[in-house]
Amino acid sequence: MSRIALLLVLVPALAEGQTDPTALAGFEGRPVTAIRIEGNEVTRQYVISREMETGAGEPFRFAVLAADLQRLENLGIFAETSVTAEADGEGVRLTLRVAEAPALLLLPSFIYTEENGFSWGAALSAPNLTGRSVSLSARAYFGGTGQRWAKFSHPWIKGNHLSLDFYGAERERADTMNGFNEDSWEFTPGMGTWLGRHGRLRGFVSLFQMQSDVDGKTLDPDNEDKFFRIGFSAGYDTRDSWRDPRTGWKNEVEVIHSSGDGSFWTANLDLRRYLATFRRQHLLLSGLVTMQSGTVGEDVPVYLTYYLGGANTIRGYALEDLGPSLNGKNQLLTTAEYNFKLVDLARRDFFKWSFSLGLELALFADAGIAWSESQDFGFKRYRAGLGAGLRLLVPGSEQVRLDLGWSPQGGFLFHFGSGTKPAAQRQRLR
Numbered sequence: 001m002s003r004i005a006l007l008l009v010l011v012p013a014l015a016e017g018q019t020d021p022t023a024l025a026g027f028e029g030r031p032v033t034a035i036r037i038e039g040n041e042v043t044r045q046y047v048i049s050r051e052m053e054t055g056a057g058e059p060f061r062f063a064v065l066a067a068d069l070q071r072l073e074n075l076g077i078f079a080e081t082s083v084t085a086e087a088d089g090e091g092v093r094l095t096l097r098v099a100e101a102p103a104l105l106l107l108p109s110f111i112y113t114e115e116n117g118f119s120w121g122a123a124l125s126a127p128n129l130t131g132r133s134v135s136l137s138a139r140a141y142f143g144g145t146g147q148r149w150a151k152f153s154h155p156w157i158k159g160n161h162l163s164l165d166f167y168g169a170e171r172e173r174a175d176t177m178n179g180f181n182e183d184s185w186e187f188t189p190g191m192g193t194w195l196g197r198h199g200r201l202r203g204f205v206s207l208f209q210m211q212s213d214v215d216g217k218t219l220d221p222d223n224e225d226k227f228f229r230i231g232f233s234a235g236y237d238t239r240d241s242w243r244d245p246r247t248g249w250k251n252e253v254e255v256i257h258s259s260g261d262g263s264f265w266t267a268n269l270d271l272r273r274y275l276a277t278f279r280r281q282h283l284l285l286s287g288l289v290t291m292q293s294g295t296v297g298e299d300v301p302v303y304l305t306y307y308l309g310g311a312n313t314i315r316g317y318a319l320e321d322l323g324p325s326l327n328g329k330n331q332l333l334t335t336a337e338y339n340f341k342l343v344d345l346a347r348r349d350f351f352k353w354s355f356s357l358g359l360e361l362a363l364f365a366d367a368g369i370a371w372s373e374s375q376d377f378g379f380k381r382y383r384a385g386l387g388a389g390l391r392l393l394v395p396g397s398e399q400v401r402l403d404l405g406w407s408p409q410g411g412f413l414f415h416f417g418s419g420t421k422p423a424a425q426r427q428r429l430r
Helices: 003-015 023-026 045-049 062-074
Strands: 033-039 078-088 089-099 105-115 118-130 134-144 144-158 162-174 180-195 199-212 224-237 248-260 264-276 281-292 329-349 353-371 384-394 398-407 411-418
Touching: 023 062, 023 078, 023 411, 033 045, 062 078, 078 329, 105 134, 105 144, 105 411, 118 144, 353 398
Parallel strands: 033 089
Antiparallel strands: 078 089, 105 118, 118 134, 134 144, 144 162, 162 180, 180 199, 199 224, 224 248, 248 264, 264 281, 281 329, 329 353, 353 384, 384 398, 398 411
């Protein structure tokens, strides 16, 4: 590939970090004599260095540097990264500058589900504990859904990204689709590792409890179900960016066994393909298949079945309209979404804090089906919707979605969502 062609490939990746690739073009192939890191007031230097394949004594390559900067962005702890270079004899000396995002934030927050509406509360986020890219986040919400949860993640303890994570949550809400008031909690620790550069492997165990105020909603006649779950997942991730991907795959197979008051298997096949089209546009194709063994009401509790409609399944339908007729223990969901970049994801300064924010326009189409019995899986029960919306790219939840969907039966409907649609449709509450 010629140097000019290589620059055209790298400009989109490097521009977000405010690095001028044309200023680096003359150093291609020269030996790197030193790398100076500046701006890391909290982050340990080795946390930055271990993400970089560009090193002293190695020949300088644009492609390697672009991948280094992308891995630093994927950490989620920097609002901006940039690199400058200067001649050092026959070699090149590099300076890497980072602008750290806030290491600790306590702010008002809210959540929204189409079943329970808005809930308000407070959010604690510490994405860079001890300067080691260890993250801790916690939320407490009141309103439509009373919810308290905490997440912890240590992404690289040793080896090839050996990681430790934990999720704990308690919820109180009206399960309107199943007709009872839910009081539940779960406790899920897990461990993971990378397989080479793109492979992912994770195992976890989970304790889950559900209490109902209405007889007949739980498998146990005392209105309280308890489950012990053990599961693993294998994935393949070639995205060019975790925060704002334009090319690559993100695929995962997950298998879970639940035992206790019921006994059943759950399998998820999650496929996501990102295709770059033009300079500021890309296409997302995603598909999710969830299959569960057993019989609903005997092995699988009714509150773990899937109801379609709303922001995170088939937009253009309201959950309360489509869900009663299209539900089941299994689901198949597909989405095509074409995105136009309106405001590039870049550093924005607010007082003394720095964040990376962006804005996109999306055109989308969804289709799907849910079923429990094989005879209910058929084309006549498929539903589809399409529409357009805005994506506010924000730290923490990746994006906030504002969508206007349409379907022949549901007409025009406004949908509000948090997080990417492929990620949100994996959640039990959506």
